[in-house]
Amino acid sequence: MVLSEDELSILKNLGKAGRRIPAGRDLVYQGQSDKVAYILNSGWAFSYKLLQDGQRQILDFEVPGDFLGLRSILLNMSDHGIEAVTDIEVTELHIDELLEIFSQSPRLMLAVLWAASRDDAMIVEHLIDVGRRSATERMAHYLMELGLRLELVxxxxxxxxACPLTQYLLADAVGLSAVHVNRVLRELRENGLLTFRDGCVRFDDYVELSRFAQFDETYLDHSGPRFRQSFLAGLGNLREAG
Amino acid sequence: MVLSEDELSILKNLGKAGRRIPAGRDLVYQGQSDKVAYILNSGWAFSYKLLQDGQRQILDFEVPGDFLGLRSILLNMSDHGIEAVTDIEVTELHIDELLEIFSQSPRLMLAVLWAASRDDAMIVEHLIDVGRRSATERMAHYLMELGLRLELVxxxxxxxxACPLTQYLLADAVGLSAVHVNRVLRELRENGLLTFRDGCVRFDDYVELSRFAQFDETYLDHSGPRFRQSFLAGLGNLREAG
DNA sequence: CGGAGGGTTGATTCCCCTCAAAATCAGTGG
DNA sequence: CCACTGATTTTGAGGGGAATCAACCCTCCG
Structure with missing residues (x-):
């Protein structure tokens, strides 16, 4: 599903004209209670969770076009922080406004639900990454996933x-040490699979890389939420119950 | 949120009177296209994904009272299989019927969304398990989570x-080898934290165990999806767009 | 009785972490 | 222009946690 220019402009006109956050700053703090959503217009960010002992697990990187804070809106997720990797520019959407928009443009709501669905699928895939793949496969798989997401925009x-991520960030995302990330990237480079250098990822042999990483891209390719008449009627009735 | 007896009986009366699946059999095959949902009435099951090389990652165990196949209904998830651990008895809900019910009982739909939300939070926590915790912490955390879920029912x-899981199943869930699962369980037992034996998990020192595993149970304790008037109106309008 | 599935333990290997130290690079200010 | 600083990348050495391989035990069951 791709939004029309009209629909995107609805969203953009609605929010504050474009809030800027410098690299390294938190857009959302873990534990923050006022719920807002954002559209990431430019730059990269990531969502993360902090553990009690100070370790950090990056849940997902966010690239231009992504919705941020979806889980906070649709569901009551355990909270997490969002930090800017580069300088970013976001459109801030207050929930009330966003919900109002949904009532006017069901297609927009479908788009958001679709995005939430894809986020969910990616988390599952990351679970498999760290649970069942070697460090090298994991890194290859992760970078291919990022590539496909960026391809869509x-x-x-x-x-x-072009990839502004440091090896430290990649380490926190795939569950490796930064040192080992470096070695793994060297191995991929020397095997002619991909090159990570100077802020760029180059796929040297996409086909072979895809085989090596067991990359099956179908999990990123959803056709949209599946709703039917009676379900939607039910949602309507939630007005009295919610 | 706890469903009333009335509401549970609505669900139970609706489905086939209780389908039985023997231990070890698949309830849903990975790749199966006809979407159905189930309520697990008795016994244990688990959802899993197969990798191309034959490895298996268990996404989650399902215990009595859980909804199965949620992702297939609400969202277009990447598909996964569901297999019975013990003999199980499920109530099969065809989507159409389920959606019809939702329109009559918004509370039921809230319950289902709440369950989906919790599933999501658990997957995130499992990601942290395998990415950031040692084998022993991971196992302790996982068994405490299971305990808390079972406590709710x-x-x-x-x-x-009482826990019918084999060490092989635990291994596939937490991303360890079965042999190492055994060693880890021994360590937990010898340290007086918990005992896994004869199909039972016994918490020998719940407080100390909780500290050791950094177990923060808030992620399992959601208050329900967050909806508002205008959002629900929007959902109603989806009738024309879906 | 024999076989299968599960549990337990030991020996060995290896993947990845930790610690440590250069090398490179971008700013920053004198 | 250059010294200084901090962040990042790179490489080496050593250690440890978990996998693998290989037994052996037990219980259950046809």
């Missing part, structure tokens, strides 16, 4: 993409 | 619970 193709 | 307390 025209920021990547099968030859590679 | 009266099948566990702070002293322990």
């Amino acid at each position: 025209g920021m990547a193709d099968r030859s590679g993409f | 009266g099948m566990a307390d702070r002293s322990g619970f």
Whole structure:
């Protein structure tokens, strides 16, 4: 599902004209209670959870076009923080406004639910990454996933993409040490699979890389939420119950 | 949120009078396209994904009272299989019927969304398990989570619970080898934290165990989805768009 | 009785972590 | 222009946690 220009402009006109956050700053703090949503217009960010002992697990990187804070809106998720990787520009959407918009444009709501669904599928895939794949496969798989997501917004193709992530960030995302991330990237480079250098990821052999990482892209390719008449009628009735 | 007896009986009366599946049999095959949902009335099951190389990652165990196949209904998730651990008895809910019920009982739909939300939070926590915790912490955390879930349906307390899982299944769930699961369980037992034996988990020192595993139970304790008037109106309008 | 599934333990291997130290690079200010 | 600083990348050495391989035990069951 791709939103029309009209629909995107609805969202953009609605929010504050574009809030800017500098690199390294938190957009949302873990534990923050006022719920807001954002559309990431430019730059990269990531959502994370802090453990009691100070370790950090990055749940997902966010790239331009992504919705941030979905879980906070649709569901009562355990909370997490969001931090800017680069300078970013976001459109801030207050929930009330957003919900109002949904009532006017069901397609927009479908888009958001679709995004939430994809986020969920990605978390599952990351679970498999850290649970069942070697460090090298894991890194390859992760970077291919990022590439495909960026491809959808025209920021990547099968030859590679610009990537502002540090090896420390990648380490926190895939559950490795930064040192080992470096070794793994070298191995991938020396095997002619992919090159991570100077802020760019280059796929040196996409086909072979795909085989090596067991990358099955179908989990990113959903056709949209599945709703039917009676379900929607039920949702309507929630007005009295919610 | 706890469903009333009336509401549970609505669900139970609706489905086939209780389908039985023997231990070890698949309830849902990975790749199966006809979408159905189930309520697990008795016995244990688990959802899993198979990798191309034959490895298996268990996404979650399901205990009595759980909804199965939620992701298939609400969202277009990447598909996964569901297998029975013990003999199980399920109530099969066809989506159409289920959606019809939702329109009559908004509370039921809230319950289902709440369950989906909790599933999501658990997957995130499992991601942290395998990414950031040692084998021993991971196992302790996982068994405490299971205990708390079972407590909600009266099948566990702070002293322990009956657990039909084999060490092989635990291994596939937490991303360890079966051999190492055994060693880890021995370590927990010798340290006086918990005992896994004869199909039972006994918490020998719940407080100390909780500290050791960094177990923060708030992620399991949601108050229900967060909806408002305008949002629900929007959902109603989806009738024309879905 | 024999076989299968599950549990337990030991020996060995290896993947990845930790610690440590260069090398490179981007700013920053004198 | 250059010294200084901090962040990042790179590489090496050593250690440890978990996998693998390989037994052996037990119980259950046809």
